[in-house]
Amino acid sequence: MTNKRKNTDKIELGKGDALIVIDIQNDFLSGGSLAVPEGDQVIPVLNGYIDQFINRQLPVLVTRDWHPANHCSFIRQGGPWPEHCIAGSKGAEFAADLHLPVSAKIFSKATEAGQEDYSDFANPTFKEQLDNVEASRLFIGGLATDYCVLSTVLDALNYHYKVLLLTDAIRAVNVRPQDGENAINEMIQKGAIPITLAIIR
Template identity: 30%
Template sequence: MSKALIIVDVQNDFCPGGALATERGAEVAALISEFVENYHDRYQAIVAAQDWHIDPGTHFSDNPDYQDSWPPHCRAESKGAELHPELDTDYIEAYFRKGAYAPAYSAFEGLLAPEYTVMPGEREAGAPVEDAGEQTPLDAWLSEREITDIDVVGIATDFCVKATAMDAVDAGYETRVLLDLTAPVSEDSLDDTVDELEDAGVTVIQVL
């Protein structure tokens, strides 16, 4: 067994004070950091996914329905797209960015971020976003490392975490969601989200 940890969208815009905040975002960022510090040796790879929107079309709306359309968030190379400061990145090996020109929820829609790109939050206002060229998809990157099992944590439980876990199962990985290391958009929908995940073959556990 070779296991990877996928940290999904622990970004400023999804934490308190951000454009599309979850209530527990910052708390979960800190909990993930503590978990990784204690258990990083259980994983052969630790990666992070980021929303990274350039022109995602109808994903952004001035009148969002909060299901298929949302207020603008996580614009590429902006401070809102930056990983939250409570998330310790020391053990993160690679970053996968998704949603540049279309809606994207799953980390498996993400592409490997090249090392030379501008750091989030450092782009001058009005400057063009760099074209990163051809990049490696997450599934190919994991396959190269012979990963068989995946744990998923991050934001938001009922959207991008769920989508990532379901795609992991579909791709043939043994998949777990570490529920207490995730933050939902809606606490009211959490039981339904867990049911959906388990019905799809995802194991949902508490680790704290």
């Protein structure tokens, strides 16, 4: 990690903060139909962030791909991806070792056969929930860096949220070798602040 990726100032959590956990689903993990390289490594780190937010009674929002069986993103429908995260399937379930609190709010995206959605903001109830909890600072991590994390972070910045990118809790698909690196650079250039769990207090 280069110096521009490090933010060593301690961050105090408080009112207005919300944690966004993106797509920690079986199909994106080891053995899944669209496994993200090293995707499993983000789970214990995300659990650490979740614990910090729950201990302070701060909101945790969890998102998932929830595709119909004929979703347009699938190869047999002309899309780029193997079938994954079909609604109600084992592959669409959250990782068993992700410590989801009972208070977590779950949001589904890409639920229509003819529409691909990478950003969590594609589900209008997601933004409504952020408004309900008066969120102003979003801590965003999950899978994958170069798709759903990137799209969600850019939309959040466009909505004028302060975004903290959990660089220790994201991993990339890397269809092209530099996709993840380029996505991180773009998010930081657009205003996201890179952080790690070690500086949360």
